[in-house]
Amino acid sequence: MTTTTPAEMPPAGIPPADAPVPAQPAPANALTGKxxxxxxxxxxxxxxxxxxxxxxxxxxxxxxxxxxxxxxxxxxxxxxxxxxxxxxxxxxxxxxxxxxxxxxxxxxxxxxxxxxxxxxxxxxxxxxxxxxxxxxxxxxxxxxxxxxxxxxxxxxxxxxxxxxxxxxxxxxxxxxxxxxxxxxxxxxxxxxxxxxxxxxxxxxxxxxxxxxxxxxxxxxRYNFVKRRLSGDLPVPDTTAILHFTGRHKPWQGGEAGYGLAEDRWRAFELTDAEFHAAYLALPGAKHHDLLVHYGTPHVRRTADPDSARRVATAHIVAGEYQEAAELLGSVRIPVDEAWPHEVLGHALMSVSRYEEARAQLLLAAAAPNRAATAFSRLAQIAWIHGDDTGAAQYALEGLGVDPTHRANRLMYKRTRDAEAPDEGPAAGQLAHVAFYMDRQGNAGDKLLPSSVRLAFGRDTGPARWHSVHAHRLFDEAALERVNARRGLVIGGGGLFIPDTAPNGNSGWQWNVPDELLERIDVPVMVYAVGFNAFDGQAYGHGRERFLSSLRKLVERAAFFGLRNHGSIEKVRELLPPSLHDKVRFQPCPTTVTRHLVDGWTDPAQRDNTVLINAAYDRSGLRFGHDYGHFLAEMATAVKGLAGRAEVKCVAHSLDDERIAFDLRREHGIALPVIPMYDFGNDEIRDTYARTRLVIGMRGHAGMIPFGCGTPVISLISHPKMAYFLSDIERPEWGISVHDRHLGARLVERAAGLLDDHAAAVADVHGRQRELWKVTEANAADLQLIQAGVRV
The missing domain is CATH 3.90.550.10 (Spore Coat Polysaccharide Biosynthesis Protein SpsA; Chain A)
Structure with a gap:
C-alpha cells in the first residue's frame, strides 16, 4: 500500500501536490495528454x-x-x-x-x-x-x-x-x-x-x-532487500520486488544464508526456449507486444497451432491482419482443431483472401464451440460480396447454434428483408460511399451520411442519392452503377483507419481495389473524411497497400476535403509533395448543423441537464493505466456539477453505458442513461440542441452538439478531439482524460459555461460561423465540379 509522510512536500521549484488545481508540466504526449x-x-x-x-x-x-x-x-x-x-x-x-x-x-x-x-x-x-x-x-x-x-x-x-x-x-x-x-x-x-x-x-x-x-x-514489498532474509528465511509471498543488495550477487555465486532468496532469482535463469514457453503458459491477459515478441519464435520453434492461434489473435486485435495470416498459415492445423481455423479465417478475410477464409471458417463451423462465430464471419463475407440471401442463411445457422450471438442477430436483421431502395433516375443522382450504421450502432456514425448529403442539398433520400456501403466489395457491378451517376461522394467519418472493416484491397474502410478506383469516370468528391488512427496505432504490413490506395484516391479526386487540419497534416505526410495542395480543409458537416438543416430553429428553452459521454472502444489506447484515475475524477466532476444541473450519461453505443455502471459500482453514483444508439437522426439533434452542456469523449459527442449550438467540453483520449478544438481556436474546451486534476478542472470549466450560458452559446455560434464560411466556399467549388468545371 502507498503511504505518504504527513509533512510530505516536494523540493524547491516543484508545486505541492495539494495546491488548488495547479498548472502541471506539459505531458510528453501534447495532443492527448496520455x-x-x-x-x-x-x-x-x-x-x-x-x-x-x-x-x-x-x-x-x-x-x-x-x-x-x-x-x-x-x-x-x-x-x-x-x-x-x-x-x-x-x-x-x-x-x-x-x-x-x-x-x-x-x-x-x-x-x-x-x-x-x-x-x-x-x-x-x-x-x-x-x-x-x-x-x-x-x-x-x-x-x-x-x-x-x-x-x-x-x-x-x-x-x-x-x-x-x-x-x-x-x-x-x-x-x-x-x-x-x-x-x-x-x-x-x-x-x-x-x-x-x-x-x-x-x-x-x-x-x-x-x-x-x-x-x-x-x-x-516494492523493494524488499535481501538483508531482511538473513538466516535463510523464505521470501514473503507479498513481495513484489526482491532486491539483492550487498556485494554478493546471485549470478556471481551468491552468499551463504540466503539460499531461499537466491532460489527465487535462479527461477529466472532460463534459456530462451524455456522463457518463451513459460510466458505463453501463463494464465490471463498478456500484452500484445510481449506475446508477439516471445510467441513468434516459440511458434517457429515448435509449430504449435494453439500457440500460433494465440499470437495471431494478438495480431488481429492490433489490426495486424497480414502478420496473423502469415504466422498461423505457417503451421499445420489439424482438421478437428476448430479455433485456429476460425482465427486464420478471420485473418484471411481481413486481407481480402475471401475464398481461403471461407474454407477455414467452414472447418471451424463443424465444431459447436466455435460454430456461431464462424457462421457470423461467413455471413460477413457473403454480405461483403453483396449476397444478402447467403448472409442471412449463415447468420440464421449461427443463431441456431447460439441464439444470443449478437453479430449473427444484427446480420440477420440487416439482410433478411433487404430490398433495393426505390431510387430515382441514375443520371440525376450522386453515388455516396459511406459507412451506413446498423440499428443500435454508434449514433454519430448513424447521423453522418445524412449530414454529408445535406451539404449537397436539402434532399437526402434515394431520389437524389445512390448508397454505396463502404464495407462491401466494390466490384464491377458497383463500378457500373457508380459510373451511371453524375458524381461520387465519399464521406464522412474517420474512414482512414486500419482496423474498422479491414480489407486487403485498400487498407482503409472503403473496400475498393486500385484497378476499379482508377476506372471511375465520374467526378470523385472526398468530403470531410478524417484520419482516425489512435496514438500508437499503425497500419503494420498493410501500410503499403493503404499508401497506394490513398495516393490513387487523391490523384483521382476532383475534391479532397479532410475534416480537420490534424488529418490534413497526417495525410500530407503520406503523399508525394505534388499532391499536397489537393488536400484541403472541409469541416465535418455535423459541426454546421444549424446552417444545413432546413427550417432549423434554436430551442427557446433548454433542459437543465449536462450530458456526459465516455467511449470504451480500444480502451487500452484511450486510458493506458489511468482508467481508475479517470473514473474517480469523473465521480468528482459529477458530484461537483450535481447542484447546477441534472447530469446524465448519453450513450452513442451500447458500450458507452459502462461509465454509468462503473460509477455506480465504484463510487455509488447513479446516472440516468440516454440510449442515443436507438435514436433517429432528428431525435439525436434535438437531444443535443436542448441540453445546456455536453461533456463528451467521442468525436461526434463534441461535434454534433457543437453543430446544434450547444457548448461542449471534450474529454480528450484521441488526437481528433484536439484537432477539432484547434480548428475552432478553443483548445481550452478540451481536457485530457489523463489530467491529474480532471475532476476539478471539469467542474471549473463547466461552471464557467453554465453560469454565463448565453455568452457560451454565442461563442459556439461565432466559432461555427467560421466553419460555415469554409463550407460555403467549398460548396461553390463542388457545384462547379458537378457541372463539369475543373477547379
Missing part, C-alpha cells in the same frame, strides 16, 4: 546477467505490462545489446555522459563500481516520459506492479530498512514528470559537486540530501 511511462536501469557488462533475469522476471510476473525500457549504459558489446533486445520488444539504449559525474565529490574516485553508481541519475535528464520507474539490475520482480504504474504524484520510493523512514532506498524510484526537469537536475549537480551528502551512499546519498525526506513512501 502518460508515457518507461522503466529504466543502468546496465554494464558485469551486471548484464542480473539485468537479463530482471527482464524475464518482469515479463513473467506482469505479463500484461509492456512499457518502454530505457537502458542507460556507458558501453555495451553488440552481443549484449542483442541479448537485451531478444528479451524486450521496446528497449531504448541511451549512453550516459560519464564525464558529467566525474565532477562529483566521491568517497573513492578510483573504484569503477563507485563511479558507475552515479550513472542512474541520468534518468532525471529524460524529457520524453511522464513517469519513469527505475529498477536496479540486482532485482527480480515477483508480483504485480500495477500500483506503481498508477502513481501520479511526486517521487516515490521505499524507505531504507536500516535507517528509518526519512531516507529512501534508490533501488526503485517512481519519478513523475515534475522531477524530470532542468531545475531538479541542477539541484542534484549542486549537491553532488559540493560533496554535501553521505559519500558512501553514492546516488542514493545525493537523492536523500536533495529530498530531505520529502518523498512518497511505498510499502517495503
Amino acid at each position: 502518460r508515457r511511462v518507461a522503466f529504466a536501469s543502468f546496465v554494464d557488462e558485469n551486471y548484464l546477467p542480473g539485468f537479463l533475469a530482471l527482464l524475464r522476471s518482469l515479463a513473467l510476473s506482469n505479463p500484461a505490462v509492456c512499457e518502454d525500457f530505457v537502458v542507460l549504459h556507458d558501453g555495451l558489446r553488440p552481443a549484449s545489446v542483442a541479448r537485451i533486445r531478444e528479451l524486450h520488444p521496446r528497449v531504448d539504449f541511451r549512453r550516459v555522459d560519464a564525464a558529467h559525474y566525474d565532477t562529483y565529490a566521491k568517497g573513492d574516485q578510483d573504484n569503477y563500481l563507485v563511479r558507475k553508481a552515479y550513472f542512474i541519475l541520468d534518468v532525471f535528464r529524460m524529457r520524453d516520459y511522464d513517469t519513469v520507474i527505475t529498477l536496479d539490475t540486482d532485482m527480480v520482480v515477483l508480483g504485480a506492479l500495477d500500483e506503481l504504474l498508477r502513481l501520479r504524484e511526486g517521487l516515490a520510493a521505499v524507505p531504507q530498512f536500516f535507517y528509518g523512514q526519512h531516507k529512501l532506498n534508490s533501488g526503485l524510484l517512481v519519478i513523475q514528470r515534475e522531477y524530470l526537469s532542468d531545475a531538479f537536475c541542477a539541484r542534484i549537480d549542486e549537491v553532488g559537486r559540493s560533496g554535501d551528502y553521505e559519500l558512501d551512499k553514492h546516488d542514493q546519498g545525493i537523492l536523500n540530501a536533495v529530498l530531505d525526506g520529502r518523498f512518497v513512501q511505498l510499502d517495503s
Whole structure:
C-alpha cells in the first residue's frame, strides 16, 4: 500500500501536490495528454546477467505490462545489446555522459563500481516520459506492479530498512514528470559537486540530501532487500520486488544464508526456449507486444497451432491482419482443431483472401464451440460480396447454434428483408460511399451520411442519392452503377483507419481495389473524411497497400476535403509533395448543423441537464493505466456539477453505458442513461440542441452538439478531439482524460459555461460561423465540379 509522510512536500521549484488545481508540466504526449511511462536501469557488462533475469522476471510476473525500457549504459558489446533486445520488444539504449559525474565529490574516485553508481541519475535528464520507474539490475520482480504504474504524484520510493523512514532506498524510484526537469537536475549537480551528502551512499546519498525526506513512501514489498532474509528465511509471498543488495550477487555465486532468496532469482535463469514457453503458459491477459515478441519464435520453434492461434489473435486485435495470416498459415492445423481455423479465417478475410477464409471458417463451423462465430464471419463475407440471401442463411445457422450471438442477430436483421431502395433516375443522382450504421450502432456514425448529403442539398433520400456501403466489395457491378451517376461522394467519418472493416484491397474502410478506383469516370468528391488512427496505432504490413490506395484516391479526386487540419497534416505526410495542395480543409458537416438543416430553429428553452459521454472502444489506447484515475475524477466532476444541473450519461453505443455502471459500482453514483444508439437522426439533434452542456469523449459527442449550438467540453483520449478544438481556436474546451486534476478542472470549466450560458452559446455560434464560411466556399467549388468545371 502507498503511504505518504504527513509533512510530505516536494523540493524547491516543484508545486505541492495539494495546491488548488495547479498548472502541471506539459505531458510528453501534447495532443492527448496520455502518460508515457518507461522503466529504466543502468546496465554494464558485469551486471548484464542480473539485468537479463530482471527482464524475464518482469515479463513473467506482469505479463500484461509492456512499457518502454530505457537502458542507460556507458558501453555495451553488440552481443549484449542483442541479448537485451531478444528479451524486450521496446528497449531504448541511451549512453550516459560519464564525464558529467566525474565532477562529483566521491568517497573513492578510483573504484569503477563507485563511479558507475552515479550513472542512474541520468534518468532525471529524460524529457520524453511522464513517469519513469527505475529498477536496479540486482532485482527480480515477483508480483504485480500495477500500483506503481498508477502513481501520479511526486517521487516515490521505499524507505531504507536500516535507517528509518526519512531516507529512501534508490533501488526503485517512481519519478513523475515534475522531477524530470532542468531545475531538479541542477539541484542534484549542486549537491553532488559540493560533496554535501553521505559519500558512501553514492546516488542514493545525493537523492536523500536533495529530498530531505520529502518523498512518497511505498510499502517495503516494492523493494524488499535481501538483508531482511538473513538466516535463510523464505521470501514473503507479498513481495513484489526482491532486491539483492550487498556485494554478493546471485549470478556471481551468491552468499551463504540466503539460499531461499537466491532460489527465487535462479527461477529466472532460463534459456530462451524455456522463457518463451513459460510466458505463453501463463494464465490471463498478456500484452500484445510481449506475446508477439516471445510467441513468434516459440511458434517457429515448435509449430504449435494453439500457440500460433494465440499470437495471431494478438495480431488481429492490433489490426495486424497480414502478420496473423502469415504466422498461423505457417503451421499445420489439424482438421478437428476448430479455433485456429476460425482465427486464420478471420485473418484471411481481413486481407481480402475471401475464398481461403471461407474454407477455414467452414472447418471451424463443424465444431459447436466455435460454430456461431464462424457462421457470423461467413455471413460477413457473403454480405461483403453483396449476397444478402447467403448472409442471412449463415447468420440464421449461427443463431441456431447460439441464439444470443449478437453479430449473427444484427446480420440477420440487416439482410433478411433487404430490398433495393426505390431510387430515382441514375443520371440525376450522386453515388455516396459511406459507412451506413446498423440499428443500435454508434449514433454519430448513424447521423453522418445524412449530414454529408445535406451539404449537397436539402434532399437526402434515394431520389437524389445512390448508397454505396463502404464495407462491401466494390466490384464491377458497383463500378457500373457508380459510373451511371453524375458524381461520387465519399464521406464522412474517420474512414482512414486500419482496423474498422479491414480489407486487403485498400487498407482503409472503403473496400475498393486500385484497378476499379482508377476506372471511375465520374467526378470523385472526398468530403470531410478524417484520419482516425489512435496514438500508437499503425497500419503494420498493410501500410503499403493503404499508401497506394490513398495516393490513387487523391490523384483521382476532383475534391479532397479532410475534416480537420490534424488529418490534413497526417495525410500530407503520406503523399508525394505534388499532391499536397489537393488536400484541403472541409469541416465535418455535423459541426454546421444549424446552417444545413432546413427550417432549423434554436430551442427557446433548454433542459437543465449536462450530458456526459465516455467511449470504451480500444480502451487500452484511450486510458493506458489511468482508467481508475479517470473514473474517480469523473465521480468528482459529477458530484461537483450535481447542484447546477441534472447530469446524465448519453450513450452513442451500447458500450458507452459502462461509465454509468462503473460509477455506480465504484463510487455509488447513479446516472440516468440516454440510449442515443436507438435514436433517429432528428431525435439525436434535438437531444443535443436542448441540453445546456455536453461533456463528451467521442468525436461526434463534441461535434454534433457543437453543430446544434450547444457548448461542449471534450474529454480528450484521441488526437481528433484536439484537432477539432484547434480548428475552432478553443483548445481550452478540451481536457485530457489523463489530467491529474480532471475532476476539478471539469467542474471549473463547466461552471464557467453554465453560469454565463448565453455568452457560451454565442461563442459556439461565432466559432461555427467560421466553419460555415469554409463550407460555403467549398460548396461553390463542388457545384462547379458537378457541372463539369475543373477547379
